Structures are given as structure tokens and as C-alpha cells.
Amino acid sequence: MAETPVLRLVDITKRFPGVLANDRVNFDLLPGEIHALLGENGAGKSTLVKIAYGFYQADSGEIHVHGKKVEIRSPRDARRLGIGLVFQGFTLIPAMTVAENVALFLAELPWLVRPKDLRKTIWEASQRYGLELDPATPVWQLSVGEQQKVELLKLLLAKARILIFDEPTKVLVPHEVENLFRVFASLREDGYSLVFITHKLREALTCADRITVMRQGRVVGTVRPEEASEESLLQMMFGERLVEVAKAGTGRVPGEPILELRNVCTKPIGTAPGLEDVNLTVRAGEIVGVAGVSGNGQRELGDAILGLLRITRGRKIFLGEDATHWPPRRLIQRGVAFVPEDPLAMAVVPWFTVLENLALLDPRRFSRLGGLALDWSGVRQLLRAGFAKLGLNPLPERARAGTLSGGNLQRLTLVRELNRPYHLVVGLYPTRGLDVRSANAVRQALLSAREEGKGVLLISEDLNELFSLSDRIVVMLKGRIVGEFRPEEADLTEVGRVMTGAGVVHA
Numbered sequence: 001m002a003e004t005p006v007l008r009l010v011d012i013t014k015r016f017p018g019v020l021a022n023d024r025v026n027f028d029l030l031p032g033e034i035h036a037l038l039g040e041n042g043a044g045k046s047t048l049v050k051i052a053y054g055f056y057q058a059d060s061g062e063i064h065v066h067g068k069k070v071e072i073r074s075p076r077d078a079r080r081l082g083i084g085l086v087f088q089g090f091t092l093i094p095a096m097t098v099a100e101n102v103a104l105f106l107a108e109l110p111w112l113v114r115p116k117d118l119r120k121t122i123w124e125a126s127q128r129y130g131l132e133l134d135p136a137t138p139v140w141q142l143s144v145g146e147q148q149k150v151e152l153l154k155l156l157l158a159k160a161r162i163l164i165f166d167e168p169t170k171v172l173v174p175h176e177v178e179n180l181f182r183v184f185a186s187l188r189e190d191g192y193s194l195v196f197i198t199h200k201l202r203e204a205l206t207c208a209d210r211i212t213v214m215r216q217g218r219v220v221g222t223v224r225p226e227e228a229s230e231e232s233l234l235q236m237m238f239g240e241r242l243v244e245v246a247k248a249g250t251g252r253v254p255g256e257p258i259l260e261l262r263n264v265c266t267k268p269i270g271t272a273p274g275l276e277d278v279n280l281t282v283r284a285g286e287i288v289g290v291a292g293v294s295g296n297g298q299r300e301l302g303d304a305i306l307g308l309l310r311i312t313r314g315r316k317i318f319l320g321e322d323a324t325h326w327p328p329r330r331l332i333q334r335g336v337a338f339v340p341e342d343p344l345a346m347a348v349v350p351w352f353t354v355l356e357n358l359a360l361l362d363p364r365r366f367s368r369l370g371g372l373a374l375d376w377s378g379v380r381q382l383l384r385a386g387f388a389k390l391g392l393n394p395l396p397e398r399a400r401a402g403t404l405s406g407g408n409l410q411r412l413t414l415v416r417e418l419n420r421p422y423h424l425v426v427g428l429y430p431t432r433g434l435d436v437r438s439a440n441a442v443r444q445a446l447l448s449a450r451e452e453g454k455g456v457l458l459i460s461e462d463l464n465e466l467f468s469l470s471d472r473i474v475v476m477l478k479g480r481i482v483g484e485f486r487p488e489e490a491d492l493t494e495v496g497r498v499m500t501g502a503g504v505v506h507a
């Protein structure tokens with residue numbers, strides 16, 4: 001009864017300088033199945049799917065499509081074989097409409113869709129899979145979730161039958177995730193075969209037909225959800241039991257204010273809202289959570305605190321001083337640690353190595369001979385100590401930051417920011433893209449920061465995370481703070497409602 005897999009990767013090996021990213025990997029995808037790919041940060045998941053898509057070539061191994069051995073030397077080859085990949089970073093052109101973006105993608109394929117049929121085709125495909133896209137909308141107006149739909153649409157119209165998604169749910173809010181899984185299910189009904197990478201075990205257990213787990217470049221095993229549990233998957237991923245994160249203690253009295261925002265306003269930019277009359281205090285020894293659907297002013301809040309966004313009205317007080325118009329440099333030197341939303345765009349220089357990026361954080365601290373030399377061993381020590389403190393394996397020190405896996409990049413930023421003197425840490429989605437163990441390590445680090453009397457501002461979409469860590473939770477909607485809760489008194493649904501504007505609550 002063995003079905004011929006639509007895609008079979010046989011003994012795939014891929015080496016990068018200093019890393020064996022894929023070590024004799026075997027993976028197969030059956031017709032009409034949803035196959036989840038799990039594994040810790042840096043396990044080799046993205047590398048594997050990029051090989052199937054012709055983005056990288058394997059050093060050795062074979063690829064079979066529908067039982068036939070094939071050569072995939074470029075994404076074009078892959079697309080011709082009906083394989084499509086939705087990358088984490090999208091490849092759309094913001095100024096062009098949905099239809100234009102799709103047309104651009106299809107243009108390189110042999111079966112050209114005539115322009116006048118294109119809108120109709122897009123509309124039909126969107127209807128069929130509940131993608132709800134208007135072909136005439138410019139892409140810059142779309143949310144991340146909608147852009148993802150455009151990427152999927154491109155693949156569908158290009159007649160891809162094997163659809164691969166690299167962490168599709170990483171940037172989606174809960175209702176968008178549900179939506180995506182509904183789309184997955186209807187694609188499966190129509191005979192498409194899907195692979196998706198995720199760090200959320202629940203997603204794999206509820207949505208996949210089979211789950212393959214990778215560790216350090218190898219496949220540990222493939223299981224069916226009904227014979228697996230979160231426990232057993234973690235065991236496969238890490239080979240050890242994980243320590244649970246301590247629950248936030250309640251009833252403690254926070255200390256002096258570290259940061260105060262008083263009626264802070266900023267200008268809206270494009271479709272992003274400005275901050276409107278934001279009042280917020282973070283005290284020593286306190287974790288303040290900021291809940292909200294992303295795009296409701298969270299990034300602006302972080303930027304305004306760090307001095308990247310001009311405050312047009314209101315005051316920002318840092319450690320009792322008026323810091324409203326301080327430049328970022330000064331805030332950082334005075335002790336603001338910042339974990340940005342997109343480390344590649346904001347926090348690291350891609351062509352610098354891991355060590356160089358770390359040194360960059362505070363050149364003065366590491367400079368020797370009056371700035372003519374850097375104390376590399378000091379930097380190296382800091383890196384090792386930082387990872388040890390978080391209980392994580394260290395990163396390859398000489399790897400260029402741009403080649404790090406998504407999660408490793410996030411770890412680098414975290415280690416750098418949490419290992420210098422600071423009073424306040426502002427984290428925008430700090431556990432996004434991290435595997436379960438790293439995410440727990442980061443949560444633990446935030447709790448320790450609080451114990452040490454630091455102020456923590458945690459911006460997250462993960463309500464469970466916010467509830468388990470925060471002393472207080474504020475909710476942002478359209479640039480305003482529209483509610484405040486104590487986790488022990490509120491429930492998730494209530495906060496969820498306020499997040500989507502279904503009810504406004506005042507503390």
C-alpha cells in the first residue's frame with residue numbers, strides 16, 4: 001500500500017563553512033499530506049527546504065519528485081517541477097498591486113496567463129481557498145497575514161502542487177493562524193501536499209498528518225500526531241527534559257519608576273498609527289506587558305522609548321530625568337536595552353561576524369590602545385558567558401550574522417542586549433522564532449532581570465507568555481492604551497476582546 005511520495009529527499013548532506021547543516025537527511029512527503037517540520041534553532045530546517053527549492057545545492061544526496069530522480073539547480077527548476085516555497089521574508093514589491101505582483105511572478109513561467117484573465121483567475125483562486133484578496137490593492141496596504149496570502153496565491157497560480165512554508169505562523173496573530181490552517185486543510189482536500197516549519201508544538205500536533213523532527217542537521221524521527229505529545233516531541237528535539245519557567249510572583253511591591261511616559265504622542269507614518277496620549281510607567285522590579293495585535297503602535301512605542309521616533313507631544317522621563325528628546329545613543333548608554341522586532345534590519349550588521357556584532361554594542365568597553373585595537377578575547381568571553389547564562393549552546397563566533405538561522409540571530413541580539421549594564425529592557429516579541437528551549441531561557445532571563453530590580457517592558461502577541469510573566473498588562477489599539485489588567489484578575493478572552501477593539505476597559 002506504500003504510496004509514491006510526491007517529494008523524497010534522500011541522504012541530503014549540506015555543509016557550510018564550519019557547520020554541517022544537513023547530515024544525510026531523509027525526508028518524504030506523501031500526496032495530499034500536511035507534514036510539519038520541527039527542530040531547535042539552527043537544526044537545519046530552512047536549509048533542507050531551500051535545497052528542495054533549488055535555492056541551495058546539496059553537497060550530496062538525491063531528490064525524487066513523483067518517484068523520479070530530478071536535478072534541482074535553481075528555484076526555476078523547482079517551480080517547473082511544481083514545488084513552491086513561501087520564505088519567511090516575503091518577496092513582494094510594495095508599490096505594486098496584488099495582481100501586478102502575481103503577474104510578475106508568473107511572467108517567467110511558460111504558461112503565461114493573459115493579463116485580462118489574471119484578475120479573474122486571482123479572484124477565483126482567492127474565493128476557492130478563502131484568501132479574500134482584492135487584486136487591485138497595492139501590497140503596501142496589506143497586513144503581514146495578507147501578504148502571506150499573496151505569496152501563496154502566486155504559487156497556486158504557478159501550478160505548484162508541493163507547497164512549502166518556512167515558519168508561516170511566526171508573524172501571525174491567533175485568528176490569522178486559524179485561518180491559515182483552514183486554508184491548509186482545503187488545499188489538502190484538493191490534493192496538494194504541504195510542508196510547514198514551526199516552533200509551536202501545538203500547531204504540529206493539531207494540523208499535521210505527520211511530524212518530522214530534526215536535531216543538529218539530522219532527522220531524529222517522523223511520527224504521527226496521535227502517537228506523539230508535546231512531551232515526546234520535546235524529547236525528540238532536545239533529548240532532555242525542559243525546565244519549566246517559574247511563574248511570575250504576585251503581590252510584590254515594585255520600586256521607583258524607571259520609565260515614565262506622560263501623554264506621549266508621535267506622528268503617524270504611512271498606514272502605521274502614531275502614539276496618542278500614551279501614559280505608561282515601568283518601575284524597578286516590574287514586568288509590564290503590552291498586548292495588542294501587531295501594527296497597533298507597539299513598534300512605535302518601542303521606537304519612541306529608544307529615541308528613534310520623535311515625540312511630538314508629552315514627556316518621557318528616564319530615571320527621573322527628562323529624556324524626551326535624548327538621542328538613542330544616550331538612552332542606550334544610560335541603560336536601555338532593546339530587543340527589536342527585526343534584528344537583521346535593526347540590531348546587527350549582516351556581513352559582520354557574530355563576534356564583531358557583539359563588539360559593536362559597546363566599542364568603548366572593548367577598545368584597547370586608545371581605540372586602535374579591540375579586546376577580542378573580552379568579547380569572546382562575554383559571548384560565551386552570555387550564552388552560558390541563558391543555558392544555551394554558543395553560536396559559531398566567526399559566522400557572519402547574515403548566515404545565521406532565524407532563531408540564532410534572535411539569540412545573538414538577546415545575548416548582546418542582556419549582557420551589558422542596563423536599567424530597563426524593552427523587548428519587542430523577544431521570543432518570536434525561538435525554539436521552545438531558547439524561548440524559555442529568554443523568559444527566565446526577563447524574570448531574573450525583574451528580580452535584580454530592573455524594569456521590563458515586554459511587547460508580545462502571545463497572551464500566554466504575557467500572562468505568565470507580567471505584573472501588569474496594558475493593551476494597545478490604534479496607537480492608544482485602551483485597557484490595563486492584572487494577570488491574576490483577568491482572563492485571556494477578555495484581554496483578547498479588548499485587543500481587537502471589541503470592548504474598552506479602564507483599570
Ligand SMILES: Nc1ncnc2c1ncn2[C@@H]1O[C@H](COP(=O)(O)OP(=O)(O)OP(=O)(O)O)[C@@H](O)[C@H]1O
Nearest residue numbers: 016021041042043044045046047403404405406407
Ligand atoms: N548561507 C549560509 N552560510 C553559512 N551558514 C549557514 C547558511 N545558511 C545556514 N547556515 C547555518 O546552517 C545551520 C542551519 O541553519 P538553518 O537556517 O537551516 O536552521 P533552522 O533549523 O532553520 O533554524 P531556525 O529555527 O533558527 O530558523 C545554522 O548553523 C546556520 O548558521
Ligand SMILES: [Mg+2]
Nearest residue numbers: 045046405406
Ligand atoms: Mg529557519
